[in-house]
Amino acid sequence: MNNSASDRFSLALGVPSLLILIGAFYYSFLVAPIESSMAMVEPVQRIFYIHLPSAFISFLSFFVVFIASLGYLITRRVAWDWVAVSAAEVGVVFCSAVLITGPLWAKPVWGIWWTWDARLTTTLILFLIYVGYLMLRLYIPEAQRRALLASVVGILGFVDVPIVYMANRLWRTQHPQPVIAGGEESGLDPRMWWGVLGVFVGLALFAGLLMRQRYRLESMRSELIELERSARD
């Protein structure tokens, strides 16, 4: 993809993303109802509309890392490795958003910033696994060896995603019980779902934009290395 096509593609992701997010946040803050048990701390409950979609996007990004890592191991095409590193970085950014918004929501509701329950701890571990993945890449100068080892970590690291998802189903946690597929007593008011869905779509497009830009960076870096090699020859 040349530069102008790439810019158009980024614009095609960025503009709808911002428009959808503006509409979705307007709806979530002013139209969607408040969760009944949190009426006393009304504004803070609205953190839900960024916390849950950010968690979904980080899971989705780590799934892309998993698929791209498998793709690299099977085909040994370097483009898969670029997709994997781009998705890992974006996943870490969204996982950071989850770890920032969670404690800010917890403090006024639970009275504490953090507790070592299964959901919170496994999420922190997930974050650290992919920070480790990115650090590993920094310490291996040789491209093929780096891509190979990173693919293995990218595949093994994904094991933690279903554990995070299942944590509040398998163990008693301070974190609220699941709102998706959590049994008969779970679920959300449909009007709240529209807010979550809108923010999710907007953030997913924004994540796509970030991944695209990160991928472009990786392809430019590869071109630079090739040119440096031909300059030396």
Added chain:
Amino acid sequence: MPIGLKHFFYAYSLVWFLLFGYLLNLGLRQKRLSEELRALRDRLTRKAAD
């Protein structure tokens, strides 16, 4: 002030700061790389001409 308004404000501000900060960081890294690429291409063109 309603309970939790401060936390609500911090949560949304920090997330947007994080997302746009990362986007800005990507843009700056791309700019630096494209300058390096341009300089290297110029050097190679001059070398080929000599």
